[in-house]
Amino acid sequence: MYRFEQRIRKIFHLTAGQLLQKTRMEAAVGRLRESDESIASVALDCGYSDQSAFTRQFRQAVDCPRPNTGAPSGAPQLDRSGCILSMCAAPETAIE
Helix, strand or coil: CCCHHHHHHHHHCCCCCHHHHHHHHHHHHHHHHCCCCHHHHHHCCCCCCCCHHHHHHHHHHHHHCCCCCCCCCCCCCCCCCCCCHHHHCCCCHHHH
16 A cells, blocks of 8 residues: 555655545536536535535635625625635646
8 A cells, every 4th residue: 555655646746635535526526517417416426425525625625715694785696616716716726
């Protein structure tokens, strides 16, 4: 197992766990952009235990602020993930 970890780190410059998380997140984000599937369905299919686990990881990965529950009228609309994507870094660049 140690040699596997070393090879993964050498090739991808990430630990095996980080690589797995990055791959799962990229797959989930791609499916959410390309389909009308529910967030919960995509989260489960991509290996997350539930929608809230995916949402926590997504917000952390893209450095997204928590949604403003008391947003005034005229505030930006949230997308399906509960995040204002224009305020967040792109997932492909933020997950490292």
